[in-house]
Amino acid sequence: MGFMDKAKKMAEQAQAKLDEAQKQFNSGQAQGQHSGPVVEYDSHGRPIPQAAPEAAAPPHDDPLAGSEGPPPPVAEAPAAPPAPPSAPAAPPAPPVAGAPVEDRNNPSYAPPKLSSGDPLAG
Numbered sequence: 001m002g003f004m005d006k007a008k009k010m011a012e013q014a015q016a017k018l019d020e021a022q023k024q025f026n027s028g029q030a031q032g033q034h035s036g037p038v039v040e041y042d043s044h045g046r047p048i049p050q051a052a053p054e055a056a057a058p059p060h061d062d063p064l065a066g067s068e069g070p071p072p073p074v075a076e077a078p079a080a081p082p083a084p085p086s087a088p089a090a091p092p093a094p095p096v097a098g099a100p101v102e103d104r105n106n107p108s109y110a111p112p113k114l115s116s117g118d119p120l121a122g
Contacts, residue, residue, distance in 0.1 A: 040048045
């Protein structure tokens, strides 16, 4: 038997073992499939809470079982709008003479030019 024949035989045996393990796994999943209640989800994928049947009856030792809940909170008056500023905003500063005007739609990413001297000389 050649090397390729041995490799092919081993691959077939491995595939048969995988198929058997998959069958066993699937049979275990089919048995435990209907173990709990069905969960429903809203349009955002959040689970919708289910009403529990024991939640309908209050416990026997609850002193507030027959009373109503706390009163609803009192709505506060809407806040007053903020006061307008007392002084108008200052206009933007005019450009410095001799400085290049930068296009707002096409900014330059070059570092600023040095005015004089070595910035690292301390």
